[in-house]
Amino acid sequence: MRDTAPQTSTSDSVLDAIGHTPLIALDRLGAGLPSRVLAKLEFYSPGGSIKDRAALRMIEAAERDGRLRPGGTVIELTSGNMGTGLAIVCAVKGYRMIAVMSEGNSLERRRMLAAYGAQVELVPQAAGARPGQVSKEDLELVEQRTRELVEELYAFWPDQFENLDNATAHEMTTGAEIWEQTGGTVTHFTAMAGTGGTLVGVARALKKRNPAVQCYGGEPATAPYLAGKPVTDTSHQIQGTGYAHDLSLWDEDLVAGYVTATDEDAIETARLLATREGIFGGFSGGANVSGALQLAREAPPGSVIVTVVPDTGLKYLSTNLYPD
Ligand SMILES: Cc1ncc(COP(=O)(O)O)c(C=O)c1O
Incomplete structure (x- = not known):
């Protein structure tokens, strides 16, 4: 050693x-x-993944410009890793976190999110989808549910697919x-x-x-x-x-x-x-x-x-x- x-x-x-x-x-x-x-x-x-980096940067950018306020709710659609990263940041900083994910993602990911105190919203897979394999169609269903929840709860949606801070985290x-x-x-x-x-x-x-x-x-x-x-x-x-x-x-x-x-x-x-x-x-x-x-x-x-x-x-x- x-x-x-x-x-x-x-x-x-x-x-x-x-x-x-x-x-x-x-x-x-x-x-x-x-x-x-x-x-x-x-x-x-x-969080056991690369996504912690982007999670931290997206949350801190939102805190800085007021998109996220103390005690606020964070919602993200995630195959698990971004959700875990966000759940860690939310646990430390005291935000409520909801992760919207497909039933096609692995069980470990869901349990890990729940362990950090995040609420997991599971979205059933598209008709004919294969369990364990998340398709484009499955992702569209997850996105639709995320939009509904964000509106309903006035939550902050980091939106990793659109958020420039995601790429900036990896640049920096x-x-x-x-x-x-x-x-x-x-x-x-x-x-x-x-x-x-x-x-x-x-x-x-x-x-x-x-x-x-x-x-x-x-x-x-x-x-x-x-x-x-x-x-x-x-x-x-x-x-x-x-x-x-x-x-x-x-x-x-x-x-x-x-x-x-x-x-x-x-x-x-x-x-x-x-x-x-x-x-x-x-x-x-x-x-x-x-x-x-x-x-x-x-x-x-x-x-x-x-x-x-x-x-x-x-x-x-x-x-x-x-x-x-
Ligand atoms: C396990 C795993 N690998 C690779 C990636 C892809 O990374 P990126 O979204 O930065 O392209 C992700 C994204 O969620 C992931 O969860």
Whole structure:
């Protein structure tokens, strides 16, 4: 075991523990490849996901400009991770939180939200939908219910799909950290897009510092919507990503190209991450690393390819990701 640095300070709240996540070289999975792949482990954040960063920034921006007042209610439509991030911020700051989510999302996510004191509003899936797979149609139903509740309760809706602070959080924190942690040597970044906040924010941060950095959007293989290719199936297992609709936060000018992952790629890579790298991520972590490995095969030798493992495998124990 390695010695750890002595703890020299205390934090005022768990909110100070959001971000500052480790960046790990995947030298076992990437052995023999001409470029190096590095993954930022976002499950180190208090809510176990990358979304804590955006949650904190969106709430603090709303406090500053009066959209959210003391004792107010926060409502968000969420596949679970943003809800958890918001629930943590609301718990610490004393706001009521309602998370509207599809019944198709995993059980762990719902229970975690409830544990933080959030109210969970479950929306039934569209007719014919597959449990465990949240489709575009399911998301539309969740959005409709969110709008109803926001009006009814005069609540603050951070609206992660529309909120510029979502991408700004990643520009100011995730992207800035990647630049620092690689000592400015990063050449490529890739991430599956859900709201697009991660990809766009990190791309802004990196390209501001070095315009030559190339950023690749990730999408499910059957729904390469942002890439402008035919969408054959909108249901897939890579939860939190791949909604196959226009993204307000998206900025085509920042994107050098696209990579795709099948459910099988995501699952197989997530399992390899666990068995070969000791990294226990979710479906999108597997998909992101699968995309980064594709880039490592194709990029000029010596490239430094960075991606994120957005959340922990613990959130998917009731799914087929890590079977008995
Ligand atoms: C597990 C997981 N991975 C990836 C993403 C996509 O991140 P972004 O919304 O920043 O594009 C999300 C978003 O909710 C997520 O929950």
